[in-house]
Amino acid sequence: MTLSGRQFTLTAGGHEATVVEVGAGLRRYARDGVDVTCSYPADALAPKCCGATLVPWPNRLRAGKYAFDGTDLQLALTEPATGNAIHGLGRWERWSLVDQDAASVSLELDIVPQTGWPFELSARVTYALDAGSGLTVTATATNTGSGRAPFGAGFHPYLATPALDRTAVRLPAATRLLLDELQIPVGSEPVEGTPYDLRDGRPLGALRMDDAFTDLQVIDGRGVAEVRTPHGGARVWFDAAFGHLQVFTLENFPGSDTAGVAVEPMTCAPDAFNSGAGLMVLEPGERWSASWGITPLD
Known part of the structure; x- marks a missing residue:
């Protein structure tokens, strides 16, 4: 059995x-033999959260603490350097196979009650390839417990690029x-007039990011971000359920000779269990669903 x-x-x-x-997780995605996303060996731990599904929250919770329905809760601190709880509870779990064919696979996980998470949730992720449009990822979550549950979701793909200074981002x-x-968020500012205004797309140059964004433009139910490289690059699309993006630039993706730009669709902001920014509350029996995907660019 491989580590992944x-x-x-x-x-x-x-x-x-x-x-x-x-x-x-999405370990690798390529078109015509060329990597669209950063990848890692099967017998390795996913570096830098590469490709992982992030439930029941994405990003960070300050000190792993939050209160819900009048109860103070404490999660394990899974980012020791900062003392945060990061990227949910499904990242290192073995998800169960539900269905598979040549172009798609569905995996499911029951997130059981545990310290800091006294809720019951069933999550499912379906990856599907199409020869024309590329990769589509559909996620669902169902509150299988008897009480309300806070919830957020995110995904962590890295788009591959030879070098950041030869990459344009929109x-x-x-x-x-x-x-x-x-x-952890402590405020916000408009991007207009700052180096982070990438709405029209431009070369990264010296700009490096590990930043969260919101107020996303959605047209006909879909938002679009692009990472363009000398070889084409890729478009990350997401439906309106994803109200936030985390963007992380990495000069050297571990174990490779490429750079990476993580464009992470998130339903909520970092620390949403405390701030409430984008936080969902699923009632008993309630089901949530959303989709996002990656389309390679010529």
Whole structure:
């Protein structure tokens, strides 16, 4: 058994993707043999949260603490350097196979009650390839418990690029969240007139980011971000359920000779269990669903 668990290979036309059991993660996505996303070996831990499904919250919770319906709760601190709880509870779990064919796979996880999370939730993720449009990811979550449950979701793909200084980025975001030294939001500012105004797309140059954005432009129910490289790049699209993006630039993706730009669709802001920014509350039996995807650019 590899460290990332069972490997599920999907193909459609010239597209090929590998989805892994651990974290329901996207380990690799390529078109015509060229990597669209950053990848890692099957027998390795996913570096920098590469490709992971982030439920029941994305990003960080300050000190792992929050209150819900009058109860103070404390999660394990999974980011020791900052003392935060990061990226949910499904990242290192083995998700169960539900269904698979040549071009798609569905994985499911029951997130059981535990310290700091006294709720019951069933999550499912379906990855599907199409020869024309590329990769579509559909996520669902159902509150299977008897009480209300706070919920957020996110995904962590890295788009591959030879070098950041030869990469252009377009983000449909009008507002950047201001983060403190622990990467927790403490305010916000319009991007207009700042280096973070990437709404029309431009070369990164010296700009490097680990930033959260909101006020996303959505047209006909879909928002679009682009990472353009000398070889084409890719478009990350997301439906209106994803109201935030985290963007993280990485000069050297671990174990490779490429750089990466993580464009992370998130339903809520970092620390949403405390701020309420984008937080959902699922009633008993309530089901949530949303989609996002990656389309390679010529």
